[in-house]
Structures are given as C-alpha cells and as structure tokens.
Amino acid sequence: MKKLAVAVIFGSRSTEHDVSIITAISSVIKPLELSGRYNVYPVYIDKQGRWFSDPGLASIELYTKGNLEAFLARIKPLQLKMNGSFELVWPGLRPKNVKIDVAFPATHGTHGEDGELMGLLEMANVAYVGCDMPSSAIAMDKALCKSVVLSEGILTPKYVWFYSRDFSRDNNAVLSKLSELKYPLFVKPVHLGSSIAIARVGNPKELINAIEVAAHYDDKVLVEEAVNNLIEVTVPIIGNDKLRPAFVEQPLLKSQDFFDFDSKYLHGGKKTGSGKNGSQGYSKLPADLPPKLYKEAEATALAVYKAIGCSGIARVDLLIDGKTKKVYFNEVNPLPGSLYAHNWRAKGLSNVKLVDELIDLALERNISEGKLATGFKSSYLKQY
Amino acid sequence: MNIRIITSLYSPRFPAAVTYMLQASEYQSAPYLKWLWRTADFSGVARRRTLKRTAKARLLELFLALGMLLEILAGLSLIAYGALSGDNAWAWEIGAALLIAYPFIWSHLVVLPLEFGRVLIVEPKLNKDIKAAKTIYQNHPGVKIAVAGSYGKTTMKELLKTVLSEGLKVKATIANKNVLSEHAKFAKSLSGDEDVLIIEYGEGAPGDVKRFAFNTHPTHGIITGLAPAHLDKYKTLEAAGADIFSLGEYLNGKNVYVNAESSQAKAYIKPGYITYGSKGVGEWRVSEVDLNIHGVSFSLSAGKTKLNLSSKLLGEHQIGALSLAAVIGLELGLTHDQVIAGIAKSKPFMHRMQPYELAGAWVIDDTYNGNIEGIRAGTALLRELPARRKIYVTPGLVDQGQDTKRIHNLMGELIADAKPDLVVLMRNSVTGFIKEGLISSSYSGELQVVDDPLNFYEHLDQIVAAGDLVLMQNDWTDNYA
Amino acid sequence: MNVIVDNLDIHYELKGRGRLLMLLHGWGDDYHTYAGLMSELEHSYQLLALDLPGFGGSEPPKQSWNLDNYAELTAHFMAKLGLDPIYAIIGHSNGGALAIRALATGVLKANKLVLLASAGVRNSQPAKRLATKSVAKVGKATTFWLPEARRQQLREKLYGSVGSDMLAVPALEETFKLTVKQDVQADAAQLKLATLIINANHDPAIPLKDGERFHELIKNSRLEVLPSSSHFIHQTKAKEVVSLIEDFLS
Incomplete structure (x- = not known):
C-alpha cells in the first residue's frame, strides 16, 4: 500500500503560535508517524509568516531550547505549488517536490484556524483535515457564531457586540447599548482563542478596562451576561455526516473565575507533571451531570456542530445553569488544542486511531465535494 | 557495499x-x-x-x-x-x-586476551570453588529444592521463596544465576542455618543438570517443563529431556514434581513422580478458578481440607505453580494461613506477565518471556480476558535454530487464536514466518510491522486508549537484530 | 486581570484588604515571584502586583526602555486603577532599583520602602562587568562576518559563560543594557522615607556590600542580612522575610 503524503501545517501568525507547536508535534505528527500509513511532512509557519518544511521541525526541543532561529536560517523557506494539486517545493539547484495527499492544519487562532488556511487548501484542491473554510470563519467570530446558533433555536447568553473603533470613537454610545446587560459580564475579543484577553467584570469601571484590553487585540468585542450556577462543559466531536461525540468533559478550575490562558496552557501542563495532557490539567471526564442533562449537553453540542457546518473535528463549549438546567452555547473551537486527545483516549479512541480517522474524514469530504457539480457547459464565451 | x-x-x-x-x-x-x-x-x-x-x-x-x-x-x-x-x-x-x-x-x-584469561585465570579458580561448594551442600542440613526445566524456572523459584518464607528461613539463587559457577558462589553465601535452599538449574549442554545435581545434593526436585531450547548444544529435544530428567533419577523418584501441562515432558514421567498443573497437585484438586487482569484466584482441596487462594500472578498457566508452592509449603509444615498469605504476596516479576495501566488501557508486559510455552500461556490469557480492543506486540522468539520457521508459524497461529484486533510485529528475519502463521489461521484483524521498536515502545500511550488490552511478549536485544 | 496602560496590555493582580502595597519584580521575573509573600500579606494589606512590560503576562515595550520609562508606566498604571495612595513599595532586585528611582524622582509616592536584594549599585563588580564588556566588544568585532543566526548562538554562549542575565529575555536586550547602565546610588541618597533593606549574605547576583551601600545612602534605613546563598530570599527565606516586612510595616 502506498503511503499517503501528509503535510502537518502549524505555527503561523497568531497569539496561539506556541500552542499550535505543541498540538502539531505531540498530538498530530507523532501519532501520524506511529500509524505507519503516512509520509509525514511537518510544515512550520513562523511568526513572520514564512513557510518551512524539514524533518527537524518535528522535534519539540527545537522550539523549547531557543535555537529555532539558527535552525531556520540554515534551511531554506519552502515554496508552494498549486497546479491543480498541492505541492511542497524545496528550492535549490535540484529542487525537490512532494505532492501532498492530505493537509493537516494544526494551527490555532488567526491566520490558520480562522479559515484562511482552509481557503488556500480549498483552492489547491487538496483534501484537508478539520472544518472547512466557511465553518472555520464562522466559528472564529464569536458574535457571528452566536447569531447562527441562535437562529437554529439554541440558547446562548444575552450579548452585545461592537467594533473596537466605535468604542474608542464614542464609548458612551457603546456603553448605553451595554446597559441592558446584567452584571457580572464577560468581555471577549471576538476572534481570539485560548481565553486571551477575556475578562469577567462586576462593575462599569472594570468593564471599561476590560473592553480596552479586548479592543487592544481585536477589532470586534463581545460582551455577554454570565450564566448563574455555572457548570462549564466542553464536547469534542468528530465526523462529517455521521457525528461522533467524545465524553462531555467538565474542566475544573481552581481559584480562577474562568478558563484563562494561564490555567489552560501554562499551569495545566505543569500540574499534571507529564505534560501529555497539555491543556487539560484538571477536568472531570465524563462530566458529573445527571443523565438527562448529560444527554442534553451532548445533543446541544451536536446541533451546534451541524448548525455551523463543521466537519472533521471541532469542540463545542457549553455553559450550563446548574439550577435551571438550561444549556447555553458558549463557543466553538474548530481545532481543539492537542485535538483533545486525552478525552478521545478515555472514550476508547487512541491518538493514532484519532488521526487515522481524521485523515479518512478529510479524504471522504474531498471525494464527496468532487461529486458536486462545479460547472456546466456554457456558451457565454462563444457569445462574447 | x-x-x-x-x-x-x-x-x-x-x-x-x-x-x-x-x-x-x-x-x-x-x-x-x-x-x-x-x-x-x-x-x-x-x-x-x-x-x-x-x-x-x-x-x-x-x-x-x-x-x-x-x-x-x-x-x-x-x-x-x-x-x-x-x-x-x-x-x-x-x-x-x-x-x-x-x-x-x-x-x-581481541578474542585472544579473552581466551588466555579464561584458560589461565578464570577456570582454575572456578574448579577450586566448585569442589568447595560440593562439600558445603553435602553438609547442609536444610531442605534443598532444585528447580530445572526449559522454561518457567525463575517464576517457580521466586514463587516457592515467597510462600515458604512465610514460616521458614529460605535462601534462593538470584535472578538467572543458575550454572555451576553460580551455584558455587551461592554456596559461599550460605550461613548454614537455612531451613530451605532453592537452587535453579540453568541447563545449557548435555550432562549439565546431572552435574548440577551431583554438586548441589538436592532433596527435592521440580521440573517445570520441557520444550526446545539450547538445541545448538543438545541437538535434539530427547537429549535435553534426558538431561533435565536426570534430576529425577538422582532423587530416586522421591520428591520429584513434574509439570503435567508440558506435553513434551509427559514421556519422561515415571511412577512415583508427582505431577502438578492447573487441575491440581497429586491429591490436591483445583476448582472455582477466576481470572482477571489483577490476578488469579482458585480453591485447592484434598479430602475435607480446602484453601481459598488468590495471587496477583496473571494467567491460568500460573495455577499449577501456585498450587505446587502451596502444597510444598504445607508439606514443610506451614499453616493454612501462612500458605494463603504467601500465595497472596506472590506477584508478577518485572517484565513477566506484569500488568500496568497506561492511558486508561491495560498493558501486560511479558517482554522477558522468550519461549513458545510462554507465548502459549500469554496468548491464552489474551483470549480469555475481556477488552474493548486487544493488541498483541512481539518481535518473535530467538535461539530457535532449525525450528525457527516452524516455531514462528506456530506462534502466528497462537496469536491468531487469541483474536487480537491489532498485531504489531517488530520487523526482523522471523516477521515473515509469524505472518504465515497468522494467515494460515485466517487472522482477520489489523497487522502493523514496525521498523523502530524504541520509538514504538516510547509512544505506546499514543497507540492505546481506554479499554484496550495490550500484551507485549519477548523483546530481544540487538544481539539478534 | 489586565488593563491597557500607555497602549500596553499590563497583567496584574489586586487582592487583599488594607493599606496598599505595590510589589515590583526583578529582571526576567514576573509577579508570581511574590506568590508566597502575597498569600501571607494579603490578610492585612491590599496588594497590587504587576508584571512589568516585557515580563510575565504583560506586553513588551515598543521601544527600548530605561528605569524612568518603567517608573512612568507604573505611575500611569496606578492612575488608571484609581486606587488609594501607596503605603509601601516592595521591590526585588531590579524592581528595587526601579522603586528607588521612581520614589527619588517623585514619579511614585509611598510612605515606606522594602528593598529585597535590590539592584542599582551598578559598579560593585567591576571585574565581572569588565569581562562582559570586553567579551561583547571583542565578540562584535570578530564575528561581524558571521550570519546573524550564528552570531546569536555565539552571543548566548559567551554571555552565558560570564554570568550575565542579559539574554534571559533576548527581545529586551537593549532595554536591559539601558536599565543596567542606570545607577541609582544618587537617587537612593535622596530618599527620606523609612526603608527596610533585606539582603542574603551569599547572594550570587547581588553582593551583600550593595545592601550595605544602600543602607549607608538611605538615611532612614535598616539593613537585615539573612543567611542564604540565593538571590530569591523572599522565596528561600519566606518566613523570615514576611515577619521582617510585617514588623517593619506595622
């Protein structure tokens, strides 16, 4: 059996650049290699947006020991060729080309997870893992995402969004719009992931400071009401047409009001000691919910996945009011950090099987897209 | 080149x-x-x-x-x-x-200094030590139990030691130190007041076991099984069998225990020998067997006496050895409670049917196992235990001489019988033979051949998931790569 | 919590009740350095700890900064939060130098000051500084033909070998040079407020005689020397440091 050429694309110009490196190396490249079914090409996009590919880029020490720049200076930037297919080209006197069968985006946040990379891959007509361009773009805009989900009859906390520039121009107008919301409130930059610049505020002074922070990072800001008696859960899902949820997982927090960047990525890894759980230092797996509520959370997550048009993999975050038993949609992550491999493993899907399935799903979607009519004979040109 | x-x-x-x-x-x-x-x-x-x-x-x-x-x-x-x-x-x-x-x-x-050293220094000293040891064993008042056989010796020895130590002063040869020179060192280390000595016999060439017996003067003998091993020296299984069973002759058929589950050993059993196995030992009968990932439990009864035993050792094939250790313990004067406690203390040794949890899965580490009987026992356990997904990992066996193809074909068949969902083979010269065995038994699961074993073992956690059961058998050194 | 000050995202923590203490960390560190200290002091004081720009969770400055730029930012940060006046400032290492400078120039005001293994006596180790300087000069002159990546590697090796923490945060190299140049002995001499100086007797980074020098310069000061060979006395000698501070502040 011929091995499939898989390009794992990670890094990129994003505040979650470093998180992406961990996802790619520990949860994607390693299991792909172990599967034995693929020739794996690590494709690293640095913070300036330059593309590189070299087997050495698959070693985590390169990034942790701080000699990345020297390494990149030695290897030549990669070139891409889109000739009805997606090819990696290593330039030089004798350029080397590899035609990629499946691309595996492992980027988080901007210029990657937000649909940009997917658009590029779509244009190149190559199969790729995970959500497609439109669903990624919707998922990465928390405000847009909420309006899509709301229109499908799914609950979400009451919210207001506005452009950052409108706030700096006339914050009174924005604040009066916000006055219809009840404290405590959450302030979020609309596009950023990994809890960066998210704040929970209890009064107008804190609100203004928090909006300034969010606006510092993003051109759109979302302010929403907090859910009372909060139980936060998250549901990783894979599938194109037939969906398969992992466990409904309940992140447990210590002394923090919400999942911030520190507890999610920095402290979580340390506390577990192995680092292999990465982001998920403390969580209840499966969530400690009454069976009916558990089912409802799962069903809501699946409905969100469909409503947004996700495929391949995504993770749906939900907020549950423990008293009223109402399930609210919070947000969608088109590429869950480290693929949430710990959850899938607990559910019975090993890391290797998980990436195998994701590759299969990518190929399946690529084939079914090929079946759609993409054009019909026209006589426009002749008439011209 | x-x-x-x-x-x-x-x-x-x-x-x-x-x-x-x-x-x-x-x-x-x-x-x-x-x-x-x-x-x-x-x-x-x-x-x-x-x-x-x-x-x-x-x-x-x-x-x-x-x-x-x-x-x-x-x-x-x-x-x-x-x-x-x-x-x-x-x-x-x-x-x-x-x-x-x-x-x-x-x-x-570079071979020259080695050989000179051996002939001029090492061997003369050794001969002197061996002679001295003979006298020590001869004069030692304790019960001396010799453990011989093609496989399962170390397990038997350690098990006896664990159980008998509940009430007696016991000393046993360590690890794989089981040849004449090591027996001599062991003799030196004795204080003379031990109740029981357990001496492992590591046969390697014709006449070895006989020589060990005349040198260590055993009072009891256990033969754990017969299988093709060390055939480079023994040439035939018969020659190996004759040597191993010379222990029985030395003891004049008294206090000789033979593993009845070793089909090859059956031909050598003489009247008066006591057989042991998963059905029982001599008069003692085994019943109410329960197997799981945490160990094995069963009842051992004779007449009106009944002992409920449970051990952390894995697999049905352990019942014979456990029962024998219990029976010898009783014969040497241990109380029921002491025997029950001793059996309860028995647990797997490193890399011998040793279970551990990894990423929610159970892994049975049997990497020190290197013979087909061990493969038989391990695959039988894999078949018995329930699991969501079963994975079998091996590079194959070594030191099989002309039998390599036959043994590995058989190995493939045994693996297929256990019905694993995934078989992982470390690529080497026997991989093809194992595959043939799998195919002839119409194995229908997944097969993966791995080129970098270290990488595989290091990232086993990426390969397994909750509910998986992994059996890893025999990992050879690069000596044979 | 985060707040935007001078167009920089500043990460900070505000907790406890009582008179306000501001905590300033050292070079290459962040306010978590005070975690142990804070969990003790929060019972009787309101604590304000921030990550200085370029460290911890705060955005790096857009240009190279010296102590005055840092002092100014701290003042603007205070203004933004609109808290009560500062009762005392606690500064460790370079955070101590920053506190001295900010208080002497009147950018920050406080009633009391605690200096923990404070930096700011910049010429007390002439031999080491000379070594660093000459290595740097010679290095620059002899490696100009190398590709930048290789030069960076060499630089890391060289500075590592002479014990400088300049490259702990490579992006702040220029800022480090500026702050390291800034001697605050003259500033210390102007200070009138009650000051507690705590130094370790075998601190490998800040020699005890720097502490003695500050004690000499700051009239209303008290010097406490703890037996330790660590630069992070507030961590290794947490109990002693906390009780000295509590005693001094009450």
Whole structure:
C-alpha cells in the first residue's frame, strides 16, 4: 500500500503560535508517524509568516531550547505549488517536490484556524483535515457564531457586540447599548482563542478596562451576561455526516473565575507533571451531570456542530445553569488544542486511531465535494 | 557495499562498537564472532543499548584502540618508506594492506586476551570453588529444592521463596544465576542455618543438570517443563529431556514434581513422580478458578481440607505453580494461613506477565518471556480476558535454530487464536514466518510491522486508549537484530 | 486581570484588604515571584502586583526602555486603577532599583520602602562587568562576518559563560543594557522615607556590600542580612522575610 503524503501545517501568525507547536508535534505528527500509513511532512509557519518544511521541525526541543532561529536560517523557506494539486517545493539547484495527499492544519487562532488556511487548501484542491473554510470563519467570530446558533433555536447568553473603533470613537454610545446587560459580564475579543484577553467584570469601571484590553487585540468585542450556577462543559466531536461525540468533559478550575490562558496552557501542563495532557490539567471526564442533562449537553453540542457546518473535528463549549438546567452555547473551537486527545483516549479512541480517522474524514469530504457539480457547459464565451 | 558500511568500519567509534558487541555477548568468543561476521554496518550496533564502561570493557577498548593505532602507524611508515626508497614497492603494498585490514584484524585479535584469561585465570579458580561448594551442600542440613526445566524456572523459584518464607528461613539463587559457577558462589553465601535452599538449574549442554545435581545434593526436585531450547548444544529435544530428567533419577523418584501441562515432558514421567498443573497437585484438586487482569484466584482441596487462594500472578498457566508452592509449603509444615498469605504476596516479576495501566488501557508486559510455552500461556490469557480492543506486540522468539520457521508459524497461529484486533510485529528475519502463521489461521484483524521498536515502545500511550488490552511478549536485544 | 496602560496590555493582580502595597519584580521575573509573600500579606494589606512590560503576562515595550520609562508606566498604571495612595513599595532586585528611582524622582509616592536584594549599585563588580564588556566588544568585532543566526548562538554562549542575565529575555536586550547602565546610588541618597533593606549574605547576583551601600545612602534605613546563598530570599527565606516586612510595616 502506498503511503499517503501528509503535510502537518502549524505555527503561523497568531497569539496561539506556541500552542499550535505543541498540538502539531505531540498530538498530530507523532501519532501520524506511529500509524505507519503516512509520509509525514511537518510544515512550520513562523511568526513572520514564512513557510518551512524539514524533518527537524518535528522535534519539540527545537522550539523549547531557543535555537529555532539558527535552525531556520540554515534551511531554506519552502515554496508552494498549486497546479491543480498541492505541492511542497524545496528550492535549490535540484529542487525537490512532494505532492501532498492530505493537509493537516494544526494551527490555532488567526491566520490558520480562522479559515484562511482552509481557503488556500480549498483552492489547491487538496483534501484537508478539520472544518472547512466557511465553518472555520464562522466559528472564529464569536458574535457571528452566536447569531447562527441562535437562529437554529439554541440558547446562548444575552450579548452585545461592537467594533473596537466605535468604542474608542464614542464609548458612551457603546456603553448605553451595554446597559441592558446584567452584571457580572464577560468581555471577549471576538476572534481570539485560548481565553486571551477575556475578562469577567462586576462593575462599569472594570468593564471599561476590560473592553480596552479586548479592543487592544481585536477589532470586534463581545460582551455577554454570565450564566448563574455555572457548570462549564466542553464536547469534542468528530465526523462529517455521521457525528461522533467524545465524553462531555467538565474542566475544573481552581481559584480562577474562568478558563484563562494561564490555567489552560501554562499551569495545566505543569500540574499534571507529564505534560501529555497539555491543556487539560484538571477536568472531570465524563462530566458529573445527571443523565438527562448529560444527554442534553451532548445533543446541544451536536446541533451546534451541524448548525455551523463543521466537519472533521471541532469542540463545542457549553455553559450550563446548574439550577435551571438550561444549556447555553458558549463557543466553538474548530481545532481543539492537542485535538483533545486525552478525552478521545478515555472514550476508547487512541491518538493514532484519532488521526487515522481524521485523515479518512478529510479524504471522504474531498471525494464527496468532487461529486458536486462545479460547472456546466456554457456558451457565454462563444457569445462574447 | 554502501558508504555507511565502510565509514562505520573505519570510524573512530569502531573500537567502542566492537567492545559493546563483546560485552553484549558476555565476553564469549563464539557468539561474538558469529555476530561480528553477520554485521555489515557497525554504526547501528549500539543503537538500542549502550556500552557500560566497566573496567574490563575499558581495558579491551584500550587494547583495540592501541592495536589499531599501532597498525595504522606501521602501515603509514611502510608506505612512507616505500615512497621514499623508490624501488621497494612491496613496502608500499604491505603498508596499504595493513591500513585497509586493521579493523578486520583487531576485531579478531581481541578474542585472544579473552581466551588466555579464561584458560589461565578464570577456570582454575572456578574448579577450586566448585569442589568447595560440593562439600558445603553435602553438609547442609536444610531442605534443598532444585528447580530445572526449559522454561518457567525463575517464576517457580521466586514463587516457592515467597510462600515458604512465610514460616521458614529460605535462601534462593538470584535472578538467572543458575550454572555451576553460580551455584558455587551461592554456596559461599550460605550461613548454614537455612531451613530451605532453592537452587535453579540453568541447563545449557548435555550432562549439565546431572552435574548440577551431583554438586548441589538436592532433596527435592521440580521440573517445570520441557520444550526446545539450547538445541545448538543438545541437538535434539530427547537429549535435553534426558538431561533435565536426570534430576529425577538422582532423587530416586522421591520428591520429584513434574509439570503435567508440558506435553513434551509427559514421556519422561515415571511412577512415583508427582505431577502438578492447573487441575491440581497429586491429591490436591483445583476448582472455582477466576481470572482477571489483577490476578488469579482458585480453591485447592484434598479430602475435607480446602484453601481459598488468590495471587496477583496473571494467567491460568500460573495455577499449577501456585498450587505446587502451596502444597510444598504445607508439606514443610506451614499453616493454612501462612500458605494463603504467601500465595497472596506472590506477584508478577518485572517484565513477566506484569500488568500496568497506561492511558486508561491495560498493558501486560511479558517482554522477558522468550519461549513458545510462554507465548502459549500469554496468548491464552489474551483470549480469555475481556477488552474493548486487544493488541498483541512481539518481535518473535530467538535461539530457535532449525525450528525457527516452524516455531514462528506456530506462534502466528497462537496469536491468531487469541483474536487480537491489532498485531504489531517488530520487523526482523522471523516477521515473515509469524505472518504465515497468522494467515494460515485466517487472522482477520489489523497487522502493523514496525521498523523502530524504541520509538514504538516510547509512544505506546499514543497507540492505546481506554479499554484496550495490550500484551507485549519477548523483546530481544540487538544481539539478534 | 489586565488593563491597557500607555497602549500596553499590563497583567496584574489586586487582592487583599488594607493599606496598599505595590510589589515590583526583578529582571526576567514576573509577579508570581511574590506568590508566597502575597498569600501571607494579603490578610492585612491590599496588594497590587504587576508584571512589568516585557515580563510575565504583560506586553513588551515598543521601544527600548530605561528605569524612568518603567517608573512612568507604573505611575500611569496606578492612575488608571484609581486606587488609594501607596503605603509601601516592595521591590526585588531590579524592581528595587526601579522603586528607588521612581520614589527619588517623585514619579511614585509611598510612605515606606522594602528593598529585597535590590539592584542599582551598578559598579560593585567591576571585574565581572569588565569581562562582559570586553567579551561583547571583542565578540562584535570578530564575528561581524558571521550570519546573524550564528552570531546569536555565539552571543548566548559567551554571555552565558560570564554570568550575565542579559539574554534571559533576548527581545529586551537593549532595554536591559539601558536599565543596567542606570545607577541609582544618587537617587537612593535622596530618599527620606523609612526603608527596610533585606539582603542574603551569599547572594550570587547581588553582593551583600550593595545592601550595605544602600543602607549607608538611605538615611532612614535598616539593613537585615539573612543567611542564604540565593538571590530569591523572599522565596528561600519566606518566613523570615514576611515577619521582617510585617514588623517593619506595622
């Protein structure tokens, strides 16, 4: 059996650049290699947006020991060729080309997870893992995402969004719009992931400071009401047409009001000691919910996945009011950090099987897209 | 011949590679030379394990390096002489020959100091020690239990030690130290007031077991099974059987226990020998067996006496040895409670049917197992235990001589019978034979052949998930790669 | 919590009740350095700890900064939060130098000051500084032909070998040079407020005689020397440091 050429694309110009490196190396490249079914090409996009590919880029020490720049200076930037297919080209006197069968985006946040990379891959007509361009773009805009989900009859906390520039121009107008919301409130930059610049505020002074922070990072800001008696859960899902949820997982927090960047990525890894759980230092797996509520959370997550048009993999975050038993949609992550491999493993899907399935799903979607009519004979040109 | 092979021969690391091979061959000339002749690329020799720089290893490495250096210097001088004096072309040629030949010459010459050392120093001392040991054993008042057989000796020995220690002073030979010279060392370490000595017999060549018996004077003998092993010396299974069962003859058929589950051993059982197995020991019957990932429990009864035993050892095949240890314990005067406590303390040894949890899955580490009977027992357990997904991992067996193909075909069949969902084979010369066995038993699961075993073991957590059961059997050293 | 000050995202923590203490960390560190200290002091004081720009969770400055730039930012940060006046400032290492400078120039005001292994006596180790300097000069002159990546490697090796923490945060190299140049002995001499100076007797980074020098310069000061060979006395000698501070502040 011929091995499939898989390009794992990670890094990129994003505040979650470093998180992406961990996802790619520990949860994607390693299991792909172990599967034995693929020739794996690590494709690293640095913070300036330059593309590189070299087997050495698959070693985590390169990034942790701080000699990345020297390494990149030695290897030549990669070139891409889109000739009805997606090819990696290593330039030089004798350029080397590899035609990629499946691309595996492992980027988080901007210029990657937000649909940009997917658009590029779509244009190149190559199969790729995970959500497609439109669903990624919707998922990465928390405000847009909420309006899509709301229109499908799914609950979400009451919210207001506005452009950052409108706030700096006339914050009174924005604040009066916000006055219809009840404290405590959450302030979020609309596009950023990994809890960066998210704040929970209890009064107008804190609100203004928090909006300034969010606006510092993003051109759109979302302010929403907090859910009372909060139980936060998250549901990783894979599938194109037939969906398969992992466990409904309940992140447990210590002394923090919400999942911030520190507890999610920095402290979580340390506390577990192995680092292999990465982001998920403390969580209840499966969530400690009454069976009916558990089912409802799962069903809501699946409905969100469909409503947004996700495929391949995504993770749906939900907020549950423990008293009223109402399930609210919070947000969608088109590429869950480290693929949430710990959850899938607990559910019975090993890391290797998980990436195998994701590759299969990518190929399946690529084939079914090929079946759609993409054009019909026209006589426009002749008439011209 | 590719360039890597050549550079590995002339690399400055070559002496270290050769020393490593000597060490891994336990400084035995014959296996070392065989390995040497088989190896083309020396750069990969020490990939999986590294050289332990003991005094002996350092001395040999120095000997090699100096020898090679001298030869290179000699070669260069001859070439220089040939070039300068013009008409002495022979010098030039010999010099070049010396330069080219040095890795070949010194990797062979290194055997000489080893052999001299053996004949002049090691062996005379050994003979003296062995004679002294004979007297010590002869005069020792304790019960002396000899454990012989082609497999399962160490498990039996440790099990007996665990159980008997509940009420007696017991001393047993350690690890795989089971030949004449080690028995002699063991004798030296005795204080004389031990109630029980347990001595393992590591047979290797015809006459070994007989010699061990005459040297250690056992009062009891246990034969754990017979299977093709060490056939390079024994040639036939019959010869091995005759040697192992000479223990029974030495004891005149008294206090001789034989594993009834070893089909090959059956032919040697004589009246008066007591058989043991998963059904029981002599009069004692086994019932109410329960197997799971945490161990095995069962009842042992004779007449109106009944003991409920449970052990952390895995697999039905352990019941025979557990029962025997219990019965010997009772015979040597232990109380029921002592026997029950002793059996409860028994647990798997490192890498021998040792279960551990990994990423929500159960892994049974049986990597020290190296024979087909162990494979049979392990695969039987894999078949018995429930799991969401079953994974079987092995590189195959070693030291099977002419039987290699047959044994590995059989191994493939045994694996197929356990119905794993995934079989992972470490690629080597026997991989094809195992595959044939799998195919002939119409194995329908997934098969993966791995080229980098270290990488595989290191990332096992990525391969398993909750509810998986993994059995890993026999991992050979690169000695056989 | 985060707040935007001078167009920089500043990460900070505000907790506890009582008179306000501001905590300033050292170079290459962040306010978590005070975690142990804070969990003790929060019972009787309100604590304000921030990550200085370029450290911890705060955005790096857009240009190279010296102590005055840092002092100014701290003042603007205070103004933004609109808290009560500062009762005392606690500064460790370079945070101590920053506190001295900010108080002497009147950018920050406080009633009391605690200096923990404070930096700011910049010429007390002439031999080491000379070594660093000459290595840097010679290095620059002899490696100009190398590719930048290789030079960076060399620089890391060289500075590492002479014990400088300049490259702990490579992006702040220039800022480090500026702050390291800034000697605050003259500033210290102007200070009138009650000051507690705590130093370790075998601190490998800040010699005890720097502490003695500050004690000499700051009239209303008290010097406490703890037996320790760590620069992070507030962590290694947490109990002693906490009780000295509590005693001094009450």
